[in-house]
Amino acid sequence: MERRISFLYVERAVVNRDNNALTIADKRGIAHVPATTLAALLLGPGTRVTYAAMALLGDAGVSVVWTGEKGVRYYAHGRPPAKTSRNAEAQASIVSHQRRRLECARAMYSMRFAGEDVSRATMAQLRGREGARMKRIYAEHAQRVGVYWDRRSYDPNDFESGDPINRALTGANAALYGVAHAVITALGFVPSLGVIHSGTDRAFVYDIADLYKAEISIPAAFDAAADPDFDAVKNVRRRVREKVVEHRLMERMVKDLHSLMRTEDDPDSIDVELMLWNELEVIAAGINWAEPEGIDL
Template sequence: MSENPSSTPLDRIALSKVEERISFLYAEKATINRDNNALTIHDYRGVAHVPAADLAVLLLGPGTRVTYAAMALLGDAGVSVVWVGEKGIRYYAHGRPLAKTSRNAMAQAAIVTNQRRRLFCARQMYAMRFPGEDVSRLSMAQLRGREGARMKRIYSEHSARTGVYWSRRSYNPADFDAGDPINRALTAANAALYGVAHAVIVSLGFNPALGIVHQGTDRAFVYDLADLYKAEITIPAAFDAVAGAQMDADRYVRHFVRDKVVEKRLLQRMVKDLLFLMEIDSEAENIEAELRLWSDLETVASGINWEEE
């Protein structure tokens, strides 16, 4: 075990490219330490060694303890660390993102601040929800109307499938208990999905506040991304939970969502969909970024006295 783990940082140039790494590794009820340039994950089953340079994002679940040496190694290897709930269905906090460049955040900002590109991106998002339909010429008002009709149909279909009574989507953010069982289950399920989306967004270096369809809150982009999967993940989970345990559905539904996140490989899909929507070919290839100064014509080198100019 290294006595001074931060004295000899890893060579970033030699690190694996992002697309060659394990995208997400989740650990819970374990102790994470360091053995040379590998992480050791110790739980009741024994000890597993994971090369830090081959890991993109480490999700720390409940009951996890991490040593200083392990965090130093994760930082040197450019690994994102996100503190999450069980199986990643809650987002609590994160360390530095895996992408050490600002490329993803700048690509996102360029889309959000350009009306034509933002509308195009919004149409792409809705197109992912309406397979086989042409939405390339629809306005935002038309897209919202079509989405509203689609959601109404989906709720009715799952109500008929499970026998759970459905009236309408109704909830009070300030009074969770005021809703009926299905609305409470939907709210709990969506909150879990927001946690997964938030973890993916920050790990890739995007800004969760810069939404495409949503805006005005620090999680606007989280709602954008999560909305792509509600019909597949949270709505069926909520109706199934209420059908199986109506009084405790809002508690059990998180387990339903957790299982679907794993079954559908949702983390990996979110990464792929995010890069597509933000018009990025692949995850950041350059782990080490060059710090430069902005200029109205072109960027210039930093760390230089420009007084003569």
């Protein structure tokens, strides 16, 4: 996952399969893309995709996202490369245990605060400090590029109602959410089991994406808004991708997820056996565990 391309956006084209490569055909011709080099394939308006292409993407563990022109929404993904439940179980043990969850939340905030000691901070204190940090970051980038900034304001149901910088931030954050969602599912974690966020099917996506907004989506959005050729979709998405490459985000995100969830980057996780849960240890599946006849249970 660390070596994959974060995302590839396709619109007004036909996506098919040629052996182990995707073919993307439009009026300019046909491009071949090895499926295993992608983390996520974004399918925009006017796109058609064949069954053969979807089968290849599923086998390769590529997230497939159907998108609109005004942003990125995550609708579906293929089977992840990680075939083990180990990471999901480790995540669930943290989220369901109050002390472990607080420790993990503090670790997440510590990453944002450049290693400051937050070992005794409450969640309310952490949220307050994070709010002040974000307010400062927005102001710094507005001054850097010369874009007017008032406050973060947007309507999730009306993308066009925001001013240019707020539309750029919404688009940049949405792209970052797509990348985070692709990595989370590829490693076998659960997008809905958030540590800081909760209540939605993407709670953990917001947790992880928030770790990198100050480096990735916020500067990309302000740079795009300051561009004379501003486009709240294409320009922003391109700049987010450049930031992803510049900051080696895919590699960092994988390492950070394993660190936060206290799991290991196990190459054996791509090929594991089905087991049965037991009170003391897991036991083999695929075996008839019925008692021999004549023995009272």
